[in-house]
Amino acid sequence: MSRRTEGAPASWEVFLRPRRGLNHQHVGSVRAADADTALLRARDLYTRRGDPLSLWVVRSDAVHAASPDERDPFFAGAHHKPYRYPEHFPPLTEKGADGDHLD
Amino acid sequence: MTTSTDQAPADEAARADAHLAVHLLRLGDDALVLGQRLCRWITRAPTIEEDMALSNIALDLIGHARTLLALSGEADGTGRTEDEFAFTRSDREFTNALLTELPCGDFAVTVARQLVYAHYAVLYYEALADRADLRLAAFGERAAKEVAFHRTHADNWALRLGLGTPESARRMQRGLEQVWPYAAELFDEDEVTRHVVAAGTAPSPAPLHPVWQRRVGEVVTRAGLTVPTPRWRAGGGRAGLHTEEFGPLIADMQSVHRQFPGGRW
Amino acid sequence: MSARPTGTTPASQDELLAHFDGLIAAGETVEPRDWMPDGYRRMMIRQVAQHAHSEIIGMQPEGAWLTRAPSLYRKSVLIAKVQDEAGHGMYLYSAAETLGVDRAALLDALHQGQQRASATFNHPALTWADTGAIAWLTDGAAVINQAPLCRTSYGPYARAMRRVCQEEAFHVRQGYDLMRTLCEGTPEQKAMAQDAVDRWWLPAVALMFGPPDTEAGGADARAAALGAAVSRRAMAWGIKRHTNDELRQRFVDSCVPQAERLGLVLPDPAIRWNEERGHHDFTPVDWDLYRAALGEDTHWSRQRLAHRRAAHEDGAWVREASAAYAARFGADGPPPPPAPDPETASKAGAGPAAVEDVRGGAGERA
Numbered sequence: 001m002s003r004r005t006e007g008a009p010a011s012w013e014v015f016l017r018p019r020r021g022l023n024h025q026h027v028g029s030v031r032a033a034d035a036d037t038a039l040l041r042a043r044d045l046y047t048r049r050g051d052p053l054s055l056w057v058v059r060s061d062a063v064h065a066a067s068p069d070e071r072d073p074f075f076a077g078a079h080h081k082p083y084r085y086p087e088h089f090p091p092l093t094e095k096g097a098d099g100d101h102l103d
Numbered sequence: 104m105t106t107s108t109d110q111a112p113a114d115e116a117a118r119a120d121a122h123l124a125v126h127l128l129r130l131g132d133d134a135l136v137l138g139q140r141l142c143r144w145i146t147r148a149p150t151i152e153e154d155m156a157l158s159n160i161a162l163d164l165i166g167h168a169r170t171l172l173a174l175s176g177e178a179d180g181t182g183r184t185e186d187e188f189a190f191t192r193s194d195r196e197f198t199n200a201l202l203t204e205l206p207c208g209d210f211a212v213t214v215a216r217q218l219v220y221a222h223y224a225v226l227y228y229e230a231l232a233d234r235a236d237l238r239l240a241a242f243g244e245r246a247a248k249e250v251a252f253h254r255t256h257a258d259n260w261a262l263r264l265g266l267g268t269p270e271s272a273r274r275m276q277r278g279l280e281q282v283w284p285y286a287a288e289l290f291d292e293d294e295v296t297r298h299v300v301a302a303g304t305a306p307s308p309a310p311l312h313p314v315w316q317r318r319v320g321e322v323v324t325r326a327g328l329t330v331p332t333p334r335w336r337a338g339g340g341r342a343g344l345h346t347e348e349f350g351p352l353i354a355d356m357q358s359v360h361r362q363f364p365g366g367r368w
Numbered sequence: 369m370s371a372r373p374t375g376t377t378p379a380s381q382d383e384l385l386a387h388f389d390g391l392i393a394a395g396e397t398v399e400p401r402d403w404m405p406d407g408y409r410r411m412m413i414r415q416v417a418q419h420a421h422s423e424i425i426g427m428q429p430e431g432a433w434l435t436r437a438p439s440l441y442r443k444s445v446l447i448a449k450v451q452d453e454a455g456h457g458m459y460l461y462s463a464a465e466t467l468g469v470d471r472a473a474l475l476d477a478l479h480q481g482q483q484r485a486s487a488t489f490n491h492p493a494l495t496w497a498d499t500g501a502i503a504w505l506t507d508g509a510a511v512i513n514q515a516p517l518c519r520t521s522y523g524p525y526a527r528a529m530r531r532v533c534q535e536e537a538f539h540v541r542q543g544y545d546l547m548r549t550l551c552e553g554t555p556e557q558k559a560m561a562q563d564a565v566d567r568w569w570l571p572a573v574a575l576m577f578g579p580p581d582t583e584a585g586g587a588d589a590r591a592a593a594l595g596a597a598v599s600r601r602a603m604a605w606g607i608k609r610h611t612n613d614e615l616r617q618r619f620v621d622s623c624v625p626q627a628e629r630l631g632l633v634l635p636d637p638a639i640r641w642n643e644e645r646g647h648h649d650f651t652p653v654d655w656d657l658y659r660a661a662l663g664e665d666t667h668w669s670r671q672r673l674a675h676r677r678a679a680h681e682d683g684a685w686v687r688e689a690s691a692a693y694a695a696r697f698g699a700d701g702p703p704p705p706p707a708p709d710p711e712t713a714s715k716a717g718a719g720p721a722a723v724e725d726v727r728g729g730a731g732e733r734a
Contacts, residue, residue, distance in 0.1 A: 031471065
């Protein structure tokens with residue numbers, strides 16, 4: 001293996017705002033040696049279809065993660081507060097969730 | 104040749120259109136031939152990302168060619184389609200600048216050519232957007248945005264190769280030296296250009312040359328490289344006088360189309 | 369990458385396995401930081417890597433026709449398709465990397481013949497019609513194969529596949545459209561289309577779905593048992609959802625009416641509707657033929673690999689340059705030039721409209 005000559009470039013996480021009114025969403029990752037190149041590549045890879053508004057790239061190793069499946073205290077209680085979820089409450093109309101224009 | 108300016112007197116408007124047709128054909132041929140050259144990189148690029156980037160650029164260029172060739176066929180009154188222009192003309196009837204037909208060379212030569220062409224194309228398509236008739240202006244506006252991205256790509260690579268390793272800097276400098284003599288032809292003015300300018304149908308590229316020189320000079324300098332000062336300059340493409348490498352390019356491009364006379368695609 | 373859960377109480381191997389099995393049983397996805405059995409990780413790496421390799425090797429037969437496409441419209445479509453395949457390769461390499469391998473190592477393994485791409489592409493694309501037949505038949509087979517993979521148990525792979533499948537739908541349709549146009553063209557064009565189908569049918573049927581894994585699929589008992597064992601394990605882990613032979617049948621059933629509409633003959637005299645089974649019969653895949661096609665020592669398998677390796681080696685100095693540049697200037701590059709040319713800030717902008725520069729703090733911080 002020749003890791004050095006591969007020049008294995010850094011990994012970057014790509015976030016896309018697909019249209020107005022939405023948050024940037026994680027769509028995947030690209031490899032690039034630097035931020036400018038990462039943006040170009042993310043543009044090539046993730047914006048060929050649709051009409052996305054903006055793009056972020058963040059170095060993958062700069063993402064600090066905590067995962068609920070690890071029973072991290074960080075997430076304790078997320079499911080113990082059902083009142084945070086709309087399904088916890090009766091729909092506004094008899095038509096059910098479809099008649100409920102709250103989303 | 105198609106650049107005839109010595110035809111029997113026709114009415115003023117028809118002649119203006121004939122000149123515009125030639126002018127559009129030149130622009131279309133530039134985009135077509137450069138797009139065709141870039142296709143060669145796809146599956147051969149230094150990284151998969153670059154296969155993607157170069158194919159995106161090629162796709163934009165072929166798109167520009169399709170619009171420009173079709174507009175040329177309208178302007179010259181023959182109604183020839185984009186495919187008739189691309190696949191049924193002989194080598195000598197193509198009017199692209201020689202820059203666009205040079206073989207790809209190594210990645211540095213390709214980057215150098217993209218740098219030269221994309222900086223020119225941004226300026227020219229912006230000028231079209233400003234000064235051409237409505238339809239052509241709309242095309243110019245869209246194309247300027249696309250080639251601006253090609254320019255970003257070329258700038259990005261020129262910097263990385265120029266400031267990367269001694270090897271990449273040497274190759275990048277050599278790439279610049281190779282393509283630089285072919286840049287001036289893009290800005291040439293002749294009777295055709297003067298006519299379209301006078302008729303107000305399209306702008307001349309000549310006045311854009313100083314801005315182009317300043318901008319590419321800035322990139323080359325930032326990349327730690329030297330702007331070449333060639334002692335000769337290429338020309339002849341607009342008159343259909345091409346390099347010897349051009350014949351195989353056209354033969355390859357037209358081979359399937361010509362093998363099936365009357366074919367539908 | 370294969371981080372064990374780091375909760376306050378270290379879980380035992382049994383608990384970890386039970387948790388993993390629970391996820392699979394519940395139809396939940398396994399995510400990169402979850403504990404997973406080594407066998408699962410190995411099988412997943414192997415499958416995702418082979419899939420990624422197939423995407424980039426698969427660019428070659430069609431890529432060879434980019435310069436010769438007979439109309440500018442078809443040239444554009446083919447560029448868009450081949451570039452999608454590069455994109456799919458990247459999605460899949462990214463997915464593989466979440467399993468703790470890196471792309472450089474996977475590419476090395478491909479280049480050195482330790483890992484392979486699908487043998488489907490070890491066939492030459494001899495005419496323009498081959499680009500249509502490849503898209504219609506092998507991409508068609510891929511879609512049937514891949515649709516269930518959108519629900520495969522490993523999260524990053526499933527997500528990559530959802531993107532891939534959305535894009536592949538266009539590939540198959542454009543291939544069919546290309547073939548239809550040829551079939552409606554001159555007799556010579558139609559003959560070219562038939563010839564391409566004659567050559568690409570078997571690679572699609574045999575090689576895109578893997579070895580026969582049921583006796584009904586034509587394997588002898590031993591081969592079927594072997595294939596079935598692998599498939600069973602993959603299914604138990606939720607990696608696969610159907611047997612190879614089930615998917616193969618689905619493919620044949622979908623192709624027969626399409627070929628009829630095109631007026632093309634699928635080169636298998638055994639194809640006929642079986643009322644009883646509710647499926648089309650077809651010649652079972654010959655296990656020996658399947659094995660032979662996987663042999664790496666053919667002209668075209670060498671050629672595909674040599675092409676790929678040459679691109680990689682020729683590009684080494686470019687990759688070294690970008691690495692050196694990043695090492696020298698850091699991820700943010702060199703400082704911008706002191707006095708910007710006012711004209712570079714003209715209306716086409718210094719960059720693409722789709723890219724919003726957030727490095728200057730212009731992003732959402734509120």
